[in-house]
Amino acid sequence: MKLRLSSIIGWISAGLVAALTLFSAVMAFVPVTNPEAIAFAMKLGVSEIDTELAIVKIVITLLFLIPRTSTIGFVLMVGYYGGALATNMTHGMTVAEYAPILVVFVLLTISAYVKNPELLSRLMKRPV
Numbered sequence: 180m181k182l183r184l185s186s187i188i189g190w191i192s193a194g195l196v197a198a199l200t201l202f203s204a205v206m207a208f209v210p211v212t213n214p215e216a217i218a219f220a221m222k223l224g225v226s227e228i229d230t231e232l233a234i235v236k237i238v239i240t241l242l243f244l245i246p247r248t249s250t251i252g253f254v255l256m257v258g259y260y261g262g263a264l265a266t267n268m269t270h271g272m273t274v275a276e277y278a279p280i281l282v283v284f285v286l287l288t289i290s291a292y293v294k295n296p297e298l299l300s301r302l303m304k305r306p307v
Contacts, residue, residue, distance in 0.1 A: 189293025192286040193244065196256070199283060200240045207233035223270055235259070250298065253291050260284060 207229045211217055220226040239259055243252030260283055267277035291298055 185293045189290050193290035193294060196283055196286045196290060197240050197244050200236050204233040204236035223266055250295050253287065253295060256287060
């Protein structure tokens with residue numbers, strides 16, 4: 180029963196990460212008319228490359244969701260969101276503005292712990 184519960188928790192957290200990432204990727208293809216959103220993108224310096232970033236998010240999410248490639252998808256997802264967090268922090272954003280990225284990191288950690296036990300065993304230098 181414990182194994183089943185942890186598997187459900189892992190897949191729910193992975194699904195939430197995937198849903199949040201895909202939602203933000205799809206929203207990059209929607210035309211923006213809100214001046215505050217345009218100013219926010221300009222402040223971060225991503226207004227010219229939002230389509231390319233959206234494509235990268237979609238590819239990384241697919242890699243993350245496919246069980247056979249979930250480990251590399253996890254590593255790429257952590258790298259992407261780590262860069263997003265660093266960009267937000269260095270451009271003077273408040274904690275409330277980059278808190279969703281921290282939530283994604285917590286969900287990523289939970290899903291990796293459950294879905295990819297080989298990652299933890301490698302970090303602890305134990306055999307798989």
